[in-house]
Amino acid sequence: MALIVHKYGGTSMGTTERIRNVAKRVIKWVNAGHQVVVVPSAMSGETNRLLGLAAELEPKERGSNTRRELDALAATGEQASSALLAIALQSEGQDAVSFTGWQVPVRTDSSYMKARIESIEGQRIRKELDAGRVVIVTGFQGIDSQGNITTLGRGGSDTSAVAIAAAIKADECLIYTDVDGVYTTDPRVVPNAQRLKTISFEEMLELASLGSKILQIRSVEFAGKYRVPLRVLSSFTPWDIDLAEEAQSGTLITFEEDAKMEKAVVSGIAFTRDEAKVSVLGVPDKPGIAHSILGAVADAKIDVDVIIQNLSKEGKTDFSFTVTRADYDRTLKLLNEKVLPQLGEGTSTVGNPHISKVSIVGIGMKSHAGVASTMFRALSQEGINIQMISTSEIKTSVVIDEKYVELAVRALHTAFGLDGDSAIEVPKRNDEK
Amino acid sequence: MALIVHKYGGTSMGTTERIRNVAKRVIKWVNAGHQVVVVPSAMSGETNRLLGLAAELEPKERGSNTRRELDALAATGEQASSALLAIALQSEGQDAVSFTGWQVPVRTDSSYMKARIESIEGQRIRKELDAGRVVIVTGFQGIDSQGNITTLGRGGSDTSAVAIAAAIKADECLIYTDVDGVYTTDPRVVPNAQRLKTISFEEMLELASLGSKILQIRSVEFAGKYRVPLRVLSSFTPWDIDLAEEAQSGTLITFEEDAKMEKAVVSGIAFTRDEAKVSVLGVPDKPGIAHSILGAVADAKIDVDVIIQNLSKEGKTDFSFTVTRADYDRTLKLLNEKVLPQLGEGTSTVGNPHISKVSIVGIGMKSHAGVASTMFRALSQEGINIQMISTSEIKTSVVIDEKYVELAVRALHTAFGLDGDSAIEVPKRNDEK
Secondary structure, eight states: OOEEEEEEOTTTTSSHHHHHHHHHHHHHHHHTTOEEEEEEOOOTTHHHHHHHHHHTTOOSSOOHHHHHHHHHHHHHHHHHHHHHHHHHHHHTTOOEEEEOTTTTTEEEOSOTTSOOEEEEOOHHHHHHHHTTOEEEEOSSEEEOTTSOEEEOOTTHHHHHHHHHHHHTTOSEEEEEESSSSOBSSOTTTSTTOOBOSEEEHHHHHHHHHTTOOSSOHHHHHHHHHHTOOEEEEESOSOTTSOHHHHHTOSEEEEOOHHHHHTSOSOOEEEEEEEEEEEEEEEEEOOTTHHHHHHHHHHHTTOOEEEEEEOOOBTTEEEEEEEEEGGGHHHHHHHIIIIIHHHHOTTOEEEEEEEEEEEEEEOGGGGGOTTHHHHHHHHHHHTTOOOOEEEEETTEEEEEEEGGGHHHHHHHHHHHTTOOOSSSSSOOOOOTTO | OOEEEEEEOTTTTSSHHHHHHHHHHHHHHHHTTOEEEEEEOOOTTHHHHHHHHHHTTOOSSOOHHHHHHHHHHHHHHHHHHHHHHHHHHHHTTOOEEEEOTTTTTEEEOSOTTSOOEEEEOOHHHHHHHHTTOEEEEOSSEEEOTTSOEEEOOTTHHHHHHHHHHHHTTOSEEEEEESSSSOBSSOTTTOTTOOBOSEEEHHHHHHHHHTTOOSSOHHHHHHHHHHTOOEEEEESOSOTTSOHHHHHTOSEEEEOOHHHHHTSOSOOEEEEEEEEEEEEEEEEEOOTTHHHHHHHHHHHTTOOEEEEEEOOOBTTEEEEEEEEEGGGHHHHHHHIIIIIHHHHOTTOEEEEEEEEEEEEEEOGGGGGOTTHHHHHHHHHHHTTOOOOEEEEETTEEEEEEEGGGHHHHHHHHHHHTTOOOSSSSSOOOOOTTO
16 A cells, blocks of 8 residues: 555646546545545636736736735635545545645745745645545645745646655655656657656756756655655546556656666757847956846846856957846846946947757766767757857756757757657667767 | 725626726725725626536535535635735725635634634734725635634625624624615515615514525624624615715614614515415324424425414314425425324325415514504405415514415505605605505
């Protein structure tokens, strides 16, 4: 008997028929002798419907008081879907009880709309499990120390599920979603992308932060911190497929050192679109210069991603960074009006709102030279110019012209031996192809 | 400066435009120097939408565990509308904060779907009011001693509003609704029915229990218990009408003894349709006979209204009572199969599924003879046969054939001098017309 947390996304909870199927799937696990906690998202479309109503009424400037109310509003979506799932389980003869974030309680800080979980009380959940019930806990939400309702931001139900799994020391957390696992890259770009049977926690963290939308990044961080075995799998298989098969399906995010030894040097390729590059040219090369530029950008709440400072020539340097495309105009305006006057004569800005970032990720990189050179050679062979480079222990990112993004992803997928005929096999080491 | 509770029904909260108008009306009261607590219902249609989803999933038998989930589900409607109203107020420049039932907290018993309020903590509400905020409290819901969400049943937001007004010792509780007050009878039946400027608590209680749907009866009971001045008024006047005019509009439910002295003997006429009459004939007239009949009916959870036992003749009597029409067939079947065999030879049943109850209500009746005779004469003049009579200190009800109900109501409205040209004047005493 194991203690398992199931998380179901909004699409899986989208209709009463689908909720009934979730109930049947959960009961299959219970009948196999497991204790199950379920964390459902709101029915698909519900959060948007609620926030759409709010948008018709909202003040122009969202203060903390308005964000508080938006959280109280949005939290109703998960409360409703959780109650409906409990009713569906009861209807199928399975005793079940739903809890909201405040009933557990799931304690968070007070950052409305992007709260962070601080602690979860597992006692009430365990008590109900031991009484033979399926326990349903609303995803996405908690309460702060003042008893206000908070939400964790989009995708926050993933984080709720992992955090609850950590709190009750679950044996595994299963994220049921509308894809059947983690792929070597986006199958819409590379049709013969392969599903990974396992991926290391560090790699998953990089993939999540580099644009893969499969898991909210904070859920991966939580899994890492508390070492919660996490599996991403499809909720669109028939509910009555063999449990042993289902339990091994999808992609398992692991923490085992030996698991990584069998892994490819590069496990996956991530990419983002909708980025923009901004450069400040002719900057005097002296201490504090990065802060004088990026400090102003940070003060304007603009997130910066890749940052590059060129070699200095004649006491001058060029300073480049990327921002999301939505922030591009605002960033250039800020630099021209606020920053350049402070930097002095001879400085100027230049930008490109149509760039993309492509990243290779693999824990095997740590110990393998030649990975970057394989990457650069593959891109060069396709005539793709690399505009910026950024590296960490287990990833290498390049910034390129947006129009080459698919070409670059496909070339790298082949160069690192990730192409496959089936979507089941794990890619093998192949960094010198 | 006064402390006022506003309650808005689902129709008044039905669209974002209407929610904005509620916000403007509330701000008008704040700008006049008042502290305001608002209790909104769910947006019209929302509770039905939620329970409709549940109906697609519900087990055949609703146990307490399912009723618990239905309450968690239904409570989201008011949580959402409360947050939306707070946002609308903020958007209009008025600081506001919404609280759910559990945040206040509003403590109830554990009778899901028909919980009763046990206590309300007014401290947090008062603190926020004193900080210059409008406080919004979700109607319809609370928590039990175990921290489970409960709801008060349909129309429960009226009761929430009155209970909150009692808890914070509000000067007045204004029930904004889609009618502009309490009328001498239903204006759809009697076009020249008059709006009452005031009505006594006792009369309102009788009207609410006799079929008037303006206020949930428990809200009137609460108002009586805690002597909360209660006003029913229209939410469909323009929000910017003069506040002094608005504050005097509608109908005030009073507790003042001297107020009643100016009142008519009969204040209003209530009626119910959809009732049925059942009689057991030839019953042996001996002790315990009423229990042997009504006990079986009560065990079957059938509600009985008017009960009449005829004079005994030759040791036999007839026993009649009314039930709702939906229970008619079930009641007759129960009597024939379970009760008659115990009563012995010579007993039989007869029934009429098409009867109505018409009631005259007035605190002035206590001290006035001749009221009943005026009633019976008026009905007799229209050729309406009275099948049953039931009286209390301040009301007299008659059961008549359903087809005469409008005729009876109009005849009585005239006979007791309630007809008027305008809907503003209070009817004067006129019991000897």
